[in-house]
Amino acid sequence: MLETMIGVDLAKSVFQVHGASMTGVVKFRKRLTRSQFRRFLAAEPRSVFVLEACGSAHYWAREMVKTGHQVKLIAPQYVRPFVRRQKNDAADAEAIVIAAQRPEMTFVGTKDEDQQASAVLFRSRERLIRQRTVAVNALRSILYEFGHVVPAGIRNLRRIEEILADENSDLPSLVRSEGLDIIAQIREQTVRIEAKTKTAKELASKDDVARRLQTMPGVGPLTALAVETFAPEMSTFKGGRNFAAWLGLVPRQFSSGGREKLGRISKAGQADIRRLLIVGAMSRLNWMGRKTVPEGSWLARMIAKKPRMLVAIALANKMARTIWAMPTEASTVPAKIMEDTHWLEADRTAFAAAWTAELAEVPEFSETTLHIVAGLLLPIWKQLPQDETRVYRLQTDDGQRIIGRRVSPSWVATTLAADAPKLTAAQVHALVLEGKTVVRLAEGMELHRFRVMGVNRIELSGFLGAAKDRLKADGFFSEIIAWKLRLFCPADSSGIAVLDRLLARCPVTGLHARGGC
Secondary structure: OOOEEEEEEOOOOEEEEEEEEOOOOEEEEEEEEHHHHHHHHHHOOOOEEEEEOOOOHHHHHHHHHHOOOEEEEEOHHHHHHHOOOOOOHHHHHHHHHHHHOOOOOOOEOOOOHHHHHHHHHHHHHHHHHHHHHHHHHHHHHHHHHOOOOOOOOHHHHHHHHHHHHOOOOOOOHHHHHHHHHHHHHHHHHHHHHHHHHHHHHHHHHHOHHHHHHOOOOOOOHHHHHHHHHHOOOHHHOOOHHHHHHHOOOOEEEOOEOOEOOEEEEOOOOOHHHHHHHHHHHHHOOOOOHHHHOOOOOHHHHHHHHOOHHHHHHHHHHHHHHHHHHHHHHOOOOOHHHHHOOOOOOOOHHHHHHHHHHHHHOOOOOOOOOOEEEEOOOHHHHHHOOOOOOOEEEEEOOOOOEEEEEEEOHHHHHHHHOOOOOOOOHHHHHHHHHHOOEEEEEHHHOEEEEEEEOOEEEEEEEOOOHHHHHHHHHHOOEEEEEOOEEEEEEOOOOHHHHHHHHHHHHOOEEEEEEOOOO
């Protein structure tokens, strides 16, 4: 068991470390240079290192794992409340340890080198898109100063180029030359963006989880790559709701005093995945995407009565939950494994003998008792019990056809018998275990099925306290459930003898169907 927890406040050249026991007793405080810190990692016995998830944290986490230490990354915003008084490196390192020792604290997963490399590609592409957007807006603002209004969007770049390339336009020649230079810059950025997009798609096509995510409507290669790059292991979340909340796709709460008040989405967590999911959801709400929405589905009902952006966010939330479920519940099997088999080759005679032997163990017939009300049912349809409205079409061995509605045994006994039904102990035992019938006995007692700890039991209710010992002598057993004494008859075959002794003194007085059956 690890005995020491060490908090590290990272920096470029100077590192502050704070060592404490698992109960919080301070062991040491040190200020180390970069070279001293590497020697400290190699010499320190195996411990728990805690870092803020900031710059170079994932690199140092991998280095610490190589030296045999256990590493935890904690979000900086969770450390800030534990900084006491002044803000300095020593106080930050101590606050990291205090925060990490909180039992309810959540931690950040460590990224490997491939994930960080994918993140560099993703960020570079996003940076080029922003720079291109800045250049396009600069062109629009320049033309606006000379009386030309151009709508926003990269799709209007051709229109801007036509204005600048027109030699008969009213623009000064210097403005035209500078504008064409910006357009050349935009074209160069577009080529680089397309190249990075192609690389990102190739990376997404090589990853099994990313390929599986792309089978979901609204999730493309870039979204799948972003999930694989920026999201932690899905097993760290308890469920899809937690993953959607981590992305900020849930309402922000302003609840107090027992009253729930929800606002706009929180926008907490990873912004890139959230943005791409909303963009993917919007693609399903345009005129082309709506063609694939089934009529009467949840999405179709939402589209009919809610604003488009609200529906897109709700759909993005559902997509996030599905993304959580796909990597955790799905599994893939390599094709080479399918070449192995547990089947054994057998000749026709051996197979026929095994098949015949197994078939002989199967009973030829199974018997089931059905109570059917047959004849002209329409006049009495409403008088029949409504717990079973299925119509059966039966044919006997001699060719007689019967069409009627199925009814419960208790309804048959009550309807056909003018006096109390005559039932044996075995019949009562079977009726009660079926769960649809309550058997009334003399002296105001009743037998009915009751489920205790996932097991069906036969309960006797309505008995007097003075009869408790006599009933136990007959074979009933007692339990205290919710501070109340309950008597039960054995549900196995031994319960038939117990009921036989009971019915000898307290015969059946009536049957009635159990409510809700």
